Amino acid sequence: MEETTIKGQVICASSNKYTVDFENQTLVIDARGKIKYKSGSVLTGDYVEVENGAITKIYPRTSRFIRPNVANIDTLLITISDPPKPDYMVVDKLLLSANYSNVECALVINKCDLSEETANYCKKNYNFLPIFIVSAKTGEGIENLKKFLSQKTVAFAGQSAVGKTSLLNAIFSTDYKTGEISEKSERGKHTTTGSRIIKLNGYKLFDTPGFSEIAVDISPEDAVMNYPPFDKKLSKCRYPDCTHISEPDCTIKSMVESGDLSRDRYERYLTIYEEIKKDYSNRYANKKY
Ligand SMILES: Nc1nc2c(ncn2[C@@H]2O[C@H](COP(=O)(O)OP(=O)(O)O)[C@@H](O)[C@H]2O)c(=O)[nH]1
Ligand SMILES: [Mg+2]
């Protein structure tokens, strides 16, 4: 029998099947029995080898995210709106994870037809990021956002109902169903499953299911080194391993005092740092037996 090995990209990974895109065709692979990888180990965005209808290899990833659960993106579009009330802890955790993975970030504030408050807060507290103030409903700001997305591999990330799918529809003039991407799992439980990639005219965008909470799976030291924009100022603190909590001559603390850095973001940094420290020591303790 003739053996054919082909390399493609997984454009949709769900609990029981993978859709793999090749240059001139798309294959849907049933995961049950045909795959040697555990459920969940093949991600949307993975480059894979397919042999006789089965995924036989996952190529090394340039980036990996847990929430959203995707691989090989270069840009994360952190999307918020009002409603639902923005959860800035989630925003700051996404920024930290992305920076740690060398993934560029931009902030998208959708539903600008409804309120200006969120946009004003973000312009003040996230001035180190590209910010796009848009409305999927009226089309405001969409052209500008489109220009930014061109030639990038981008994933939307954010809470449910902020309008990620609506934005994709506005960008691509498509008609994907808005609301959560969900699918019945084998056990009959309703679970939110895969992300999917939509490709068109040089754009490559990942639509992802929403989430309300995330944990950042990195060490406390890495957290200090990667919380933007504190990471850029770290070298100016007296101690090279300054955690910006109680050390003397800390640039971050003095910039917060003088109003040059956001106090809200500093306070969230402290909370996130503590959370990571706790998670990290729990994980380390569990590994001992
Ligand atoms: N007013 C307003 N509503 C929007 C806008 N974008 C999305 N929505 C609505 O917000 C809800 C959630 O949108 P959806 O795209 O499913 O959000 P997702 O869960 O992030 O993918 C839907 O009812 C949309 O019609 C917008 O720019 N303005
Ligand atoms: Mg959606």
Ligand SMILES: [Zn+2]
């Ligand atoms: Zn410091």
